[in-house]
Amino acid sequence: MRYLTSGESHGPQLTAILEGVPAGLSLTAEDINADLARRQKGHGRGRRMQIEKDRVEIAGGVRHGKTLGSPIALIVENKDWKHWTKIMGAEPLEDMEDSEVKRQISRPRPGHADLNGAIKYGHRDMRNVLERSSARETTVRVAAGAVAKRILAECGIKIAGHVLEIGGIRSEHPSFESVDELIGRTEDSPVRCADEKAAVKMMEAIDEAKKNGDSIGGIVEVVAEGMPPGVGSYVHYDRKLDAKIAGAIMSINAFKGAEIGIGFEAGRLFGSEVHDEIAWDRERGYYRKTNRLGGLEGGMTTGMPIIARGVMKPIPTLYKPLQSVDIETKEPFSASIERSDSCAVPAAAVVAEAVVAWELAAAITEQFGQDRIDQIRENAENMRQRAREF
Numbered sequence: 001m002r003y004l005t006s007g008e009s010h011g012p013q014l015t016a017i018l019e020g021v022p023a024g025l026s027l028t029a030e031d032i033n034a035d036l037a038r039r040q041k042g043h044g045r046g047r048r049m050q051i052e053k054d055r056v057e058i059a060g061g062v063r064h065g066k067t068l069g070s071p072i073a074l075i076v077e078n079k080d081w082k083h084w085t086k087i088m089g090a091e092p093l094e095d096m097e098d099s100e101v102k103r104q105i106s107r108p109r110p111g112h113a114d115l116n117g118a119i120k121y122g123h124r125d126m127r128n129v130l131e132r133s134s135a136r137e138t139t140v141r142v143a144a145g146a147v148a149k150r151i152l153a154e155c156g157i158k159i160a161g162h163v164l165e166i167g168g169i170r171s172e173h174p175s176f177e178s179v180d181e182l183i184g185r186t187e188d189s190p191v192r193c194a195d196e197k198a199a200v201k202m203m204e205a206i207d208e209a210k211k212n213g214d215s216i217g218g219i220v221e222v223v224a225e226g227m228p229p230g231v232g233s234y235v236h237y238d239r240k241l242d243a244k245i246a247g248a249i250m251s252i253n254a255f256k257g258a259e260i261g262i263g264f265e266a267g268r269l270f271g272s273e274v275h276d277e278i279a280w281d282r283e284r285g286y287y288r289k290t291n292r293l294g295g296l297e298g299g300m301t302t303g304m305p306i307i308a309r310g311v312m313k314p315i316p317t318l319y320k321p322l323q324s325v326d327i328e329t330k331e332p333f334s335a336s337i338e339r340s341d342s343c344a345v346p347a348a349a350v351v352a353e354a355v356v357a358w359e360l361a362a363a364i365t366e367q368f369g370q371d372r373i374d375q376i377r378e379n380a381e382n383m384r385q386r387a388r389e390f
């Protein structure tokens with residue numbers, strides 16, 4: 001499975017084309033809209049989220065509520081577009097009179113894609129960079145993830161993302177072995193955190209940062225249970241499932257690190273404190289007594305829950321701006337901004353869930369047959385059975 005996305009933050013719409021989704025999968029717009037709404041929530045977001053009401057249009061690949069096996073096209077409109085039709089229009093600039101429309105962005109924000117993107121593509125107007133580097137694009141990645149989650153659900157696999165840490169305040173419930181419990185604890189949390197007390201402190205930290213014209217980041221975790229053992233492979237670097245998951249997490253805007261299970265902590269412990277001992281019983285088959293390695297050994301699933309984490313840096317657009325250089329005058333400046341999120345870690349937990357779901361579903365379809373969901377489901381179940389008896 002693979003997908004591409006297109007669209008600018010203030011353009012008319014975002015589009016995703018999903019290729020390789022198996023036929024016969026039940027899929028409705030509502031399945032996707034539920035996740036789009038989850039991504040829009042979260043304490044610390046800016047005014048844009050009051051404008052957008054993200055809803056998907058399924059424009060290809062689905063008929064009468066079932067996937068056809070053909071490419072799936074997903075569209076999400078930008079409600080803000082109506083305020084940007086001239087600035088973002090496809091018409092040539094010389095046909096326009098309005099000097100407001102012609103005004104170029106020449107002041108790059110530290111920590112954003114502005115300067116590097118402008119140098120790379122030769123854009124004197126850095127709007128041409130920021131429009132596409134914006135995390136607005138994560139809307140359709142969440143839509144793609146919702147489709148992947150339907151594949152996982154058919155195979156008895158549950159997945160959820162939540163917030164572990166914001167601004168140094170850590171949830172006391174970092175790792176869960178039950179995804180349902182995790183969903184129950186986090187869905188109504190304004191910061192998608194399972195620990196209510198920590199959530200209150202996180203919100204205070206966000207408000208404090210905002211009051212100071214600043215931003216804060218944090219750590220998110222994704223847990224998936226029900227993966228059959230032996231998915232992924234050790235034989236080649238590009239077939240290792242842990243690498244794919246880490247790459248997917250690192251691809252989210254503003255993410256600076258990814259870890260599987262206890263991750264970086266493993267470098268501070270002895271081997272006997274890290275590796276999960278193997279056991280067997282008739283009902284479960286092989287299992288690990290602990291799950292420090294987050295359900296992955298040798299680039300393959302162990303059958304234990306997958307635990308993956310990512311760290312998000314603070315949002316780069318600051319009301320208290322950092323110093324930068326105007327690319328036209330080469331003069332230093334520190335400019336103020338119109339609007340921005342002060343913390344988007346809760347939204348990023350939903351994005352992380354989506355991108356990990358995509359990698360898991362892609363690995364499942366690659367291994368268990370790509371064409372039909374009924375065959376994939378059957379082959380995944382056979383694998384579980386074979387593993388129990390192995």
Ligand SMILES: Cc1cc2nc3c(=O)[nH]c(=O)nc-3n(C[C@H](O)[C@H](O)[C@H](O)COP(=O)(O)O)c2cc1C
Nearest residue numbers: 112113133134135253254255316317340341344347
């Ligand atoms: C859900 C979400 C919302 C974001 N909102 C903003 C924002 O309002 N302002 C901003 O400057 N960056 C925001 N970012 C981060 C930038 O998109 C990101 O820092 C930028 O694309 C540069 O990429 P890099 O940080 O990965 O290097 C957001 C990221 C995510 C995941």
Ligand SMILES: C=C(O[C@@H]1CC(C(=O)O)=C[C@@H](OP(=O)(O)O)[C@H]1O)C(=O)O
Nearest residue numbers: 046048133134135136139253339340341
């Ligand atoms: C639009 C979304 O996030 C945007 C991501 C973003 C950035 O620079 O990444 C900048 C902001 O855009 P704007 O300047 O239009 O307010 C965020 O609102 C979204 O998450 O749907």
